[in-house]
Amino acid sequence: QQKSGNFSVIRSSSSDSDKDGSTVHVVVRVRPLNPSEESRRDKTCAQFPGNGSILVSDNQAKVKTFSFHGVFEPGCTQEQVFENSGMKHLLDMALDGFACTAFAFGQTGSGKTYTMTGPVTPEDRKQNVTLREARCYGLIQFSFAYLMGFVAGRDDASYSIRASYLEIYNEQVQDLLNPAAYEGVQIRWSKSMGFYVENLFVREIENLEELMEVLEDGMRNRAVAEHNINEHSSRSHSVLTVYLDSEMLSEGMTLTKHGKVSFVDLAGSEKVKDTGSTGDTLLEATNINRSLLTLGNCISALSDPKKRSGHIPFRDSKLTKLLADGLGGSGVTLMIACVTPSSSNLSETINTLRYAKRARKIKNKPVIRID
Numbered sequence: 001q002q003k004s005g006n007f008s009v010i011r012s013s014s015s016d017s018d019k020d021g022s023t024v025h026v027v028v029r030v031r032p033l034n035p036s037e038e039s040r041r042d043k044t045c046a047q048f049p050g051n052g053s054i055l056v057s058d059n060q061a062k063v064k065t066f067s068f069h070g071v072f073e074p075g076c077t078q079e080q081v082f083e084n085s086g087m088k089h090l091l092d093m094a095l096d097g098f099a100c101t102a103f104a105f106g107q108t109g110s111g112k113t114y115t116m117t118g119p120v121t122p123e124d125r126k127q128n129v130t131l132r133e134a135r136c137y138g139l140i141q142f143s144f145a146y147l148m149g150f151v152a153g154r155d156d157a158s159y160s161i162r163a164s165y166l167e168i169y170n171e172q173v174q175d176l177l178n179p180a181a182y183e184g185v186q187i188r189w190s191k192s193m194g195f196y197v198e199n200l201f202v203r204e205i206e207n208l209e210e211l212m213e214v215l216e217d218g219m220r221n222r223a224v225a226e227h228n229i230n231e232h233s234s235r236s237h238s239v240l241t242v243y244l245d246s247e248m249l250s251e252g253m254t255l256t257k258h259g260k261v262s263f264v265d266l267a268g269s270e271k272v273k274d275t276g277s278t279g280d281t282l283l284e285a286t287n288i289n290r291s292l293l294t295l296g297n298c299i300s301a302l303s304d305p306k307k308r309s310g311h312i313p314f315r316d317s318k319l320t321k322l323l324a325d326g327l328g329g330s331g332v333t334l335m336i337a338c339v340t341p342s343s344s345n346l347s348e349t350i351n352t353l354r355y356a357k358r359a360r361k362i363k364n365k366p367v368i369r370i371d
């Protein structure tokens, strides 16, 4: 059982987030110092004055303060993050027919995967320990349980649930539920659907068990790729999507809704020069950075009232094509910025917080249904 930690949110209910005009709900999660940082006696560069604020300072005591919708201090449990990050509101919106995205962003080792899927280490995976045996859920598993619980409790509507799981590695889309289809998976665009992934395997889901299997199968396939290419998972973006189609009778008419929620674990945001990359590794790093850079450009353009009615460069990378509906207007987005408190990572932490600050300024068009 995990001990609880402190967190502060700017408002008690995430559904109020649009009162400040921002439709990307942005929270920060700070992981504890890890054993090697502790043994080096790294100083902590983060402080938590409350009310969704985080204060970072360097040795010269220069201080920067950032404010978000919520800040989760080291020691917060996975459950606390699920309950208080705005995730439940996002899921309610997806169940109600909106395209929703939750993504984790930050440098490698900052806790993105831990936050999304829980603390399953490569060692655990080698020994074939399943996520459920590890019994420490991330946001994805809590969300699965919430969605399936909601659907089971509704007798006035019938839901059809499906799921897909892909990763973007080197600007190539890989279907994690059908790894053999490597060549055939492409992102296309149509007027009615926007960007979509052609030939992606989408599994029909009957119960929570099957949804958990999607996550485990995809993670297993990802782990296989990881054995072939060094640090594969920190260089790829993974996207697990649950499609929620529903039908209900309302005043003699059948009302249909097509919602979806995508859980995105982004590649590490650290700068290329820090990785000492050469050759193929540099190409990978450049491609990852192309996606993250484009995401940054899109966030920048969307957060600037003068630019947001103009061209938003979603088409410039695979990742931004897939995130377009969430960021670009019709959807709802939760960004979880993950940072380490170690002063040795101060500049990356500040970069992540700056990125997150820009995302908070995004004001979507009035939310419209996607059905």
Ligand code: ADP
Pocket: 030, 031, 032, 034, 075, 106, 107, 108, 109, 110, 111, 112, 113, 114, 115, 119, 234, 268, 338
């Ligand atoms: P990333 O996905 O950003 O590269 P990971 O999620 O793999 O980072 O986390 C790096 C290490 O830190 C892992 O060993 C993980 O278990 C640990 N860790 C991350 N976040 C937390 C947390 N909130 N509490 C405890 N340990 C954490």
